[in-house]
Amino acid sequence: MSTNGNSKAAEYWKANVRLLIGCLVVWFIVAYPLAIWLAGPLNSISLGGYPLGFWFAQQGSIYTFVGLIFFYAWRMNKLDRKFDVHEN
16 A cells, blocks of 8 residues: 555544544533533423433433534544545
């Protein structure tokens, strides 16, 4: 493999890891600070008849995780096309 190919592969991997870390940070923020640490202040707001802190703890982190799966797949498809490693 050429040096240019190795450089391109390293750049692709770096972009992939950056995207993955970003998704994990978003999930962490929704799953912990919003659902646990900020549950008290968020409970003063109601969403669908339930306190918002409860909603984040029970539903929000799950919905966020599912949304992040679709976001990750969409961004990886764009990244694959950018680095010309996409499937035909």
